[in-house]
């Protein structure tokens with residue numbers, strides 16, 4: 625076991641919690657309700673995400689990070705939807721207000737965790753269809769001692785590094801700087817799993833400029849802590865643009881047909 629992995633004091637309880645950042649506006653999805661509240665198969669994306677976390681036997685607490693002024697509404701919404709895959713005696717769901725960036729929202733979610741939580745999964749509300757096997761695999765790797773665990777898939781497209789044109793130059797052709805070798809690239813997903821102390825340290829010490837940190841593991845890397853990848857799942861894709869909603873509806877319909885309802 626890594627010496628970074630949190631060892632609870634002997635005899636002390638030790639729990640795994642999931643933090644779900646759901647405070648984003650969903651600008652790339654276009655006009656409408658905040659993205660986490662948009663429906664897939666008639667059920668809000670956030671409810672799917674909470675159910676996916678609660679379906680894992682490893683997770684005993686879910687912290688939902690709501691839009692800064694929307695925590696009460698999100699609480700009401702979650703109360704309307706039974707967590708079908710959830711044993712209500714096993715999984716608590718709490719809601720806290722989020723921040724202006726994903727990084728700030730995750731930090732606020734971490735601040736709401738009780739002391740007995742030693743392992744944390746951070747999962748985007750915008751990845752509503754992650755299979756429970758992926759959640760379980762991430763949680764197991766953390767509990768076995770990895771300080772940071774990320775599900776990832778090979779990259780399908782060739783990727784170009786460019787010199788971005790922004791501000792007054794936006795829209796101009798962007799010169800290509802390099803073509804990274806695709807075989808060494810991975811597209812990362814969530815839930816990303818962490819030893820709680822490691823993730824808290826990253827959020828305390830690592831402040832990224834400009835665009836900020838687009839994932840939590842990237843912040844942990846900056847502490848010099850090793851991050852391990854495990855296989856991701858194609859159904860854990862992020863709903864970002866309108867076409868992703870079409871895909872999400874299709875994936876859910878296929879699941880329901882396979883499950884016979």
Ligand SMILES: Nc1ccn([C@@H]2O[C@H](COP(=O)(O)OP(=O)(O)OP(=O)(O)O)[C@@H](O)[C@H]2O)c(=O)n1
Nearest residue numbers: 645646647648649650651652724725729749750
């Ligand atoms: N201030 C923010 C911004 C994002 N998120 C959450 O982080 C996850 C991943 O972010 P992304 O998919 O980029 O969502 P949005 O920020 O909503 O999307 P966009 O950039 O298109 O506005 C989402 O579950 C989103 O709700 C958050 O909790 N707080």
Ligand SMILES: C[C@](O)(CO)[C@H](O)COP(=O)(O)O
Nearest residue numbers: 726748812813814838839862
């Ligand atoms: C955390 C994440 O989902 C991993 O792929 C992703 O980086 C979030 O990025 P976004 O900027 O919020 O789309």
